[in-house]
Amino acid sequence: MSPSSPNQKNTSPYRQKKTKQTFSALLILAILWYSGHNVGFSFSELQKGAPNMWDLVKEMFPPDWAYFTRITEPILETIRMAVLGTTFGALLAMPLALLAARNVLRTPLINVPARWLLNLIRTIPDLLLAAIFVAIFGIGAFSGVLALIGFSMGIIGKLIYESIEGIDEGPLEAMRAVGANQVKLVMFGVIPQVTAQFLSFSLYSFEVNVRAAAVLGLVGAGGIGLYYDQALGFFDYARVSTIILYTLIVVLIIDFISTSLREKLS
């Protein structure tokens, strides 16, 4: 249609972006290469040793079926703590995430500290969290639940805050336009858009909590952690695989229930 000169000029930002991307790719490659060098990455070694991996897998079969009944009680106890830990973690995470999201409150004075708090929570290692709670409340389920609340908050808070920042701004505008204050804006513009993700993250965190057996074991809260320890301590891999299978079943059931619930509700 028109001469090709404007074309050339106009495709140049396109090319510019390409160059930028090429540079980023090269940078990433360089970082990967250095990391590989640092850790001694070697495909040939992996290939050579791969057959050994099966030794362990073989030992896990067949699972120790008789062990199933023994671990039902601790699994239930773990679930119990995970339910509480996740619920309160999620309840605390949501407001924090809303405060941290830059598109809802739009006040750096609040966003920045909230984000900082979220970061801090996530940095505290489980073990330290457990040590502190045990020091205060002694060993037992309560300290376990508190520790779980701590890291559910970390997980959910971070993830949900990022998805809040990614929501469609249109409905937010509509709510601002009808004169909604921040809370109403959140209730009608933000929440409906992120509930699906919020549920997904909470469930994920629930799952993590069920598996956070090690930490629960640390605080003497019972749960499945001690059984893992014991089975591994005796190199009893058949029992280890039994515990894994049991956990898998629990996770799948929970997944199934939650998906069908979600479908019913929406």
Place this chain on the structure above:
Amino acid sequence: PEENTGSDENDNGTEEATGYVPEELRVQFVPSQNADTLEAKAKPLEDLLTAELDIPVTVSVSTDYNTIVEAMASEQVDVGFLPPTAYVLAEERGAAEVILQAQRYGVNDEDGSPTEDLVDFYKSQIIVKKDSGIESIEDLKGKKMGYQSVTSSAGYVWPAAVLIDAGLDPLTDVEPVTLKGHDQAIISLLNGDVDAAATFQDARNVVTSDYPSVFEDTEILEFTEPIPNDTIAVLPDMDQEWKDKIQAAFIAIGESEDGRAIIKDVYTHEGYVKSDDSKFETVREYNEKVKTE
């Protein structure tokens, strides 16, 4: 296998292949639980051993003896530092053969301070609060007892044997509480979560900085019999000459002044003595004695 029967002189020519000859020595170290300071350092030992053995040595530090045993079972590690119970289990799996044991200073029974003697064993203790009214093992009946995991020699096996000897079932006559960490056991005792705790001697040192009056507030109810110290074990099918070489190297390190300073600082070891599997019969016996299932 305590005698050195290998032919040291036949370096060249057709040497009988007595086993596997390492070209590079891979050592993994798991700190024993019965220490009150630990450093996650590999380099010092690496340097000391390289100097002694003239082959490249890599040392890694791990927090879990499962990894050493599995790595040794698939010949990814040549030498492992294993706690006694773990060694027995590894030996059963054909993954390890003990050649040395670590030495430490003994612990003063009165105040938990170190003694002058180097020993290759340690003890474990059952500890209660001073004003608890528990005066003998029999008094523990019906009380809450803090143990470590059932694979722990000092935190479960030996103390449980003490209870058995006194006519108590360690799992049903007391209310067992499994704790993770000997420090945790002491703290749970202090804050009343348990009435008595089984720990190594003297685990109270670990918590003195957090709780300075721990020695005044608690007392030892009973000591156990000696428990063999940590082992240094090698792959069973290693060439005998090499087993000897490694044995000699560790002993030499323990005897040299620099070496000793380093192993003391980093691993709280004072030296190494030769050892063999027979010394661990007691461990097997104890394991058998307290076996639950």
Place this chain on the structure above:
Amino acid sequence: MIEFKNVSKVYPNGTKGLQNMNVTIEKGEFVVIVGLSGAGKSTMLRSINRLHEITDGEILIDGQSITKARGKGLYKIRRDIGMIFQNFNLVRRSSVFRNVLSGRVGYHSTLKMIFGLFPKEDKDLAMKALERVNIPDKAFSRADELSGGQQQRVSIARALAQEAKIILADEPVASLDPLTTKQVMDDLKRINNDLGITTIVNLHFIDLARAYATRIIGLRAGEIVFDGPVEEATDEAFAEIYGRPIDDKEMLGVNA
């Protein structure tokens, strides 16, 4: 009354949305804004209720500066301004009814709204608004199950339910058929006449503009290039707005 005082708006990427705009719109006027696509019509409308922050100048609503308003004051001003969006801005996962009801949140306490406790009158109002745009039967469908025109009408219903004193409508009839177009425009006009509600509408149709407006504002590249009563909005005036005369054939589709 809406007053623009030296209002300018520059988008972060440098695009000039509005350039030094000065204009006053009296209570009860029915203003239609026309201009080429990209002229700044949406930008102007969105500046009024401060959905866009202007970069310069000040906008007064009934003498109060919305530019300077904060917190409750701002919410209050906005509650009295209804808006119909060009791209609907519905919460796609929520039901139509809930979308319309959300127009009422400005009237109730935050606590009640958290629990979704709308009084019966509000629900009736919402249903009535949906009836007015002819889609009461879609009330409990999810918003994303509607046809384009139906979504447009939900957006209109939300603004109607809001019972505002000013209505801003950004191409409210773009995806509607002639019957519904007529109905919606008539509705806007009736509300404007009966209740004296100031109405500002962005439109692309010259003849629709002429038929409903009391005043026409023409924009080009963020500047007002025409402002006057309908009578003055001659073909020449439109030629001026669109940058060149609109010949007869081009009037087709809007003015044939």
Place this chain on the structure above:
Amino acid sequence: MIEFKNVSKVYPNGTKGLQNMNVTIEKGEFVVIVGLSGAGKSTMLRSINRLHEITDGEILIDGQSITKARGKGLYKIRRDIGMIFQNFNLVRRSSVFRNVLSGRVGYHSTLKMIFGLFPKEDKDLAMKALERVNIPDKAFSRADELSGGQQQRVSIARALAQEAKIILADEPVASLDPLTTKQVMDDLKRINNDLGITTIVNLHFIDLARAYATRIIGLRAGEIVFDGPVEEATDEAFAEIYGRPIDDKEMLGVNA
């Protein structure tokens, strides 16, 4: 040639989109589909390139059944059908240029596309398409930085770049100003005339329909209630389509 054979479409929630539709559209026709909002215009259009699965019947494109086509065959048929969407369907986070280029992906191997290796001709074609809709200067803006009408035009440019044999346009001018409307419709008409490209357009404007169409199809509640050449599309015919006569005042805005 596009043939509908006893086509019905029921949405999962029970809404009847199309009801037993039989119609044949010949190569080179310029068909305008009119009808009330929600009548099924979009549904009909989307059934042609199988964006919606019909629940009954069959649709043939140049004698080939698209209803039964699978894999490559289906992609091939679709590549030859360009579509302009009512709600634009742009990838909002991508640049305008990339959005337009994406109209070309049907022509190249998957691997090349993943690495974004479009030949120079494609890029020229994309730029030309953008020039045709008057927004070459926005080529490297993100799609969500455009005004409504500009987004509409990106969607049109994408369909133009596709160089299809059939063009389906779902209210392509809904948010455009009269000048651009004219330009776009002229373009569609020219392509239709010059290259013999079959063109089907959903429109709300009776007069636009009359001005450009060679044939008009009227829909009501998923059924064809009118089908004939422009000359037959009298006011009475439209009254039939819209369910009641359109009085003069209502014609306003589309036909004044």
Place this chain on the structure above:
Amino acid sequence: MNPQKKKIFTRFVVVIVLMLIYIWAFAGLPTIEVKETSGQIVRAIFSGLFNPDWDYVYDPAGEDLIAKLIETLAIAILGTFIAAVFCIPLAFLAARNIVKSRVISQFGKFILSFIRVFPDIIFALIFIKAVGPGSFSGVLALGIGSIGMLGKLFSDDVESVNLSTTEALIATGANPVKTLWFAVVPQILPSYLNFVMYRFEVNIRAASILGVIGAGGIGTPLIFALQVRDWERVGIILLGIIVMITLVDFVSGKIRAKLV
């Protein structure tokens, strides 16, 4: 208003069931009491944390905080990279709106769940048997272990994507791969990067697994310090991790802003 009533009814049932679950969960909690020793011990912990052991930061022998952190960073980068690559096909396989067959998507979800319930330490043991203890097995264990979580979060995100833009691509005759690439990928790229960055952070902090494996990262010293209650050491290590994560966050934010 029948549909609304029905909805209210299902909600009601759900609420009742949830309440029962919570009653059951709370019933398991023991009475809470604050221990008398707590003040002393918590004070000791915090005074340690706030008096970090600065000597550990640098040590000429090379086994200091900085060296360990760099090592950890390298392990986390590679581990995350492996997971970030391998989670993609699994995530799409598990997304119900992309894979039309429910059976296949369920299978994809099952694989992801399976990886997730597999304890890290088992992955660690498996790879130690293959390549020996050290950073390399740490990388492999982290890499494979992270696939489960990344895949799950990512596939959930793919499921919530606005698919109307895919119509435009489908209509041009694009095959599913091209459609995904042009219409879905730009939409999910930001959250994908978020998830990857989040997992990267988790991997940096994956002290327990790296410590278990003897991978040489910061994990081992951290666990040792916690075990012997050397809070000053814990303090300095935490500080190191916080600083590193903040730096990484900052740099990645810059890179992301350039890319997306």
